[in-house]
Amino acid sequence: MFKDFVQISFRCLSLTRKMAAKGAIAQQIEQKLTDSVQPIHLEVINESYKHNVPKGSETHFQVIVVSEKFESLKMIDRHRMINDILKDELKGGVHALSLQTMIPSKWYSSIKRGLQLEPKYRTPPCLGGMAQEMAEKSNQQKAASSSQQPDVKTE
Numbered sequence: 001m002f003k004d005f006v007q008i009s010f011r012c013l014s015l016t017r018k019m020a021a022k023g024a025i026a027q028q029i030e031q032k033l034t035d036s037v038q039p040i041h042l043e044v045i046n047e048s049y050k051h052n053v054p055k056g057s058e059t060h061f062q063v064i065v066v067s068e069k070f071e072s073l074k075m076i077d078r079h080r081m082i083n084d085i086l087k088d089e090l091k092g093g094v095h096a097l098s099l100q101t102m103i104p105s106k107w108y109s110s111i112k113r114g115l116q117l118e119p120k121y122r123t124p125p126c127l128g129g130m131a132q133e134m135a136e137k138s139n140q141q142k143a144a145s146s147s148q149q150p151d152v153k154t155e
Helices: 001-018 024-035 076-087 088-091 104-112 130-149
Strands: 041-046 058-067 096-102
Touching: 024 041, 024 076, 024 088, 024 096, 058 076, 058 104, 076 088, 096 104
Parallel strands: 058 096
Antiparallel strands: 041 058
């Protein structure tokens, strides 16, 4: 059963790799994680296109990594491990890193579900960085200024 799982996983990985050409940063992330955690499945997905960045940017990534090295670790410790491995990239141009770290048995159960990424793991659409914050602030200022205008009495 595990052998079938690994074959399916590698087939999945090769399909993912064919879907999009990897940029230099994505390749670097992939190489570091491969060397460090020997994953049985690894996807490095550049999601920069969803954000307000120049075309071809490599600033926002989702990483799905399955490794036996995660077996005894809590999720927070898995994430700390990955963040430590990728600390140079995070100090550099990588602005956002969404992690899904799993043990093989968890990944195998997701394959049985048809490789559906659970909604809680999907990254949300970009809200334009600070654009939403600025719009909210502007709306608050408009509301405050309209409530401060004096009542004009007409006779």
